[in-house]
Amino acid sequence: xxxxxxxxxxxxxxxRFLKVPGQTVAQPVITxxxxxxxxxxxxxxxxxxLDGISYVRFIVPGLVMLSLIQNSFLNTASSxxxxxxxxxxxxxxxxxxxxxxxxxxxxxxAVIRGFLVGSIVWMxxxxxxxxxxxxxxxxxxxxxxxxxxFALFGLVVAIWSDKFExxxxxxxxxxTPLTFLGGVFYSAHMxxxxxxxxxxxxxxxxxxEGLRYGILGQAHSSPWVGLILTGVLTAxxxxxxxxxxxxGYKLRG
Amino acid sequence: MPPLxxxxxxxxxxxxxxxxxxxxxxxxxxxxxxxxxxxxxxGKTTWISIVxxxxxxxxxxxxxxxxxxxADPMAARRVVGLVPQEINFDPFFTPREVxxxxxxxFGVQPSNDRIEELLAALALSDKADVSSRELSGGMRxxxxxxxxxxHRPRVAFLDEPTAGVDIALRKDLWNYVRKLRAEGxxxxxxxxxxxxxxELADRVAVIDHGRxxxxxxxxxxxxxxxKKRIRFTFDAPxxxxxxxxxxxxxxxxxxxxxSLSCPLEGDASEVLAAAxxxxxxVVDLRTEQPSLEQVxxxxxxxxxxxA
Numbered sequence: 001x002x003x004x005x006x007x008x009x010x011x012x013x014x015x016r017f018l019k020v021p022g023q024t025v026a027q028p029v030i031t032x033x034x035x036x037x038x039x040x041x042x043x044x045x046x047x048x049x050l051d052g053i054s055y056v057r058f059i060v061p062g063l064v065m066l067s068l069i070q071n072s073f074l075n076t077a078s079s080x081x082x083x084x085x086x087x088x089x090x091x092x093x094x095x096x097x098x099x100x101x102x103x104x105x106x107x108x109x110a111v112i113r114g115f116l117v118g119s120i121v122w123m124x125x126x127x128x129x130x131x132x133x134x135x136x137x138x139x140x141x142x143x144x145x146x147x148x149x150f151a152l153f154g155l156v157v158a159i160w161s162d163k164f165e166x167x168x169x170x171x172x173x174x175x176t177p178l179t180f181l182g183g184v185f186y187s188a189h190m191x192x193x194x195x196x197x198x199x200x201x202x203x204x205x206x207x208x209e210g211l212r213y214g215i216l217g218q219a220h221s222s223p224w225v226g227l228i229l230t231g232v233l234t235a236x237x238x239x240x241x242x243x244x245x246x247x248g249y250k251l252r253g
Numbered sequence: 254m255p256p257l258x259x260x261x262x263x264x265x266x267x268x269x270x271x272x273x274x275x276x277x278x279x280x281x282x283x284x285x286x287x288x289x290x291x292x293x294x295x296g297k298t299t300w301i302s303i304v305x306x307x308x309x310x311x312x313x314x315x316x317x318x319x320x321x322x323x324a325d326p327m328a329a330r331r332v333v334g335l336v337p338q339e340i341n342f343d344p345f346f347t348p349r350e351v352x353x354x355x356x357x358x359f360g361v362q363p364s365n366d367r368i369e370e371l372l373a374a375l376a377l378s379d380k381a382d383v384s385s386r387e388l389s390g391g392m393r394x395x396x397x398x399x400x401x402x403x404h405r406p407r408v409a410f411l412d413e414p415t416a417g418v419d420i421a422l423r424k425d426l427w428n429y430v431r432k433l434r435a436e437g438x439x440x441x442x443x444x445x446x447x448x449x450x451x452e453l454a455d456r457v458a459v460i461d462h463g464r465x466x467x468x469x470x471x472x473x474x475x476x477x478x479x480k481k482r483i484r485f486t487f488d489a490p491x492x493x494x495x496x497x498x499x500x501x502x503x504x505x506x507x508x509x510x511x512s513l514s515c516p517l518e519g520d521a522s523e524v525l526a527a528a529x530x531x532x533x534x535v536v537d538l539r540t541e542q543p544s545l546e547q548v549x550x551x552x553x554x555x556x557x558x559x560a
Contacts, residue, residue: 015346
């Protein structure tokens, strides 16, 4: 076990995004704050209540989830992809860092970024909607699991991608649609059939619902469903990344 | 017996369209400076990449200080340092930060003294805290060397370490490499500057088309494959055909007949007498020592002819 190596990589990966805070922390906070203003306040005046909760409060968990997903995914995806493109990945590949150490250090740094941005977003929102959290443990658990899952997913995509275009393919065509259709801004219940049923196949829905249960104390699906689903996805992604690193897929010739 | 610094047995690397290595077996002793020479695409970088764990061999084995690079990769990597041929740099960090990280990756507690020492040895001290983006090509290459050595590897692989580095710094680097060897580091280097290999290497291997064609001390290769030559310059062109005994010695007229070049083996008096008998006056006479460059060209040309 190379403890110094692992800690060094974790510190490097964390400092990498902290070096450009405008891009990695401030920008997502501004974007989310704008969503909050536009959807929460401007539309919220018309929608009033959803599931018995004011619309402004209703969208807070969704917005936090949005920033967790985007930031943890982007951190691993951009760091790994840039290292591949610039050739600095060689520094890690020749070093005595095991696949598990590489995986954990990259993932943890991404979770830190996700949590950092996610909690700032929540605090900005909480100034308007109140700081209460119904189930702190569920909230933390969902935030953690989702960050880990998307950090791992970011690694899979970055290792697989040979071009920038491919790297952007997944966020554009998979993550963003699934997130926006996952009930960030609305309750899946409001949709007409067949959409209400189709939406149920979207895993992000259960993640958003899970966090909504944690923060607001109520949701349409059981948090256990979300937890098991996220756990399974995380395990699958974790194994995929581990196998890619252990085999040197697209990394070692 | 202590393990060999590097040992490869019949290393083969096949890509879908080409065979990069066709069974290379090499043994490098601890504390050697070993130079790998060969034309572009000969397989030098592939061989280094396999030994450093960056590429997987199709077949064969590679060991570093007795650790198999596939069966026990972590132990093998701990003792290795690599200067890759392709320049890479991380624009996010300064040379000082990069060296700290690199020490840490190898499980070594980062030490400011060690980092300062390397920055100074590679003439990077005044650039230690600027973004790597601001470094010139030569500085980036030197930073690569510093990165490869900062954790005190016992076996250092330098893949064209002095490409694009100016001549004064190159000499400094050679001295630094000798100092490393004096401290017990084994150095494996590839280079396009044959004088570099001649100057530094204890042993030289010539690889071409993925095959090893010669391994020996430079002086042995020079003796076996290099020819000392004698060159006469005349006051007027020699237009007549050369006498048979000069032709038999392998002499040729050059520069429109104003000079004569002849391989020199053992007895020089016969050549001298024959040249003196030519219908022109000898105005200059010098001997040329064989160079590694000649040997290299002779060896690789032979493979070319066979292929």
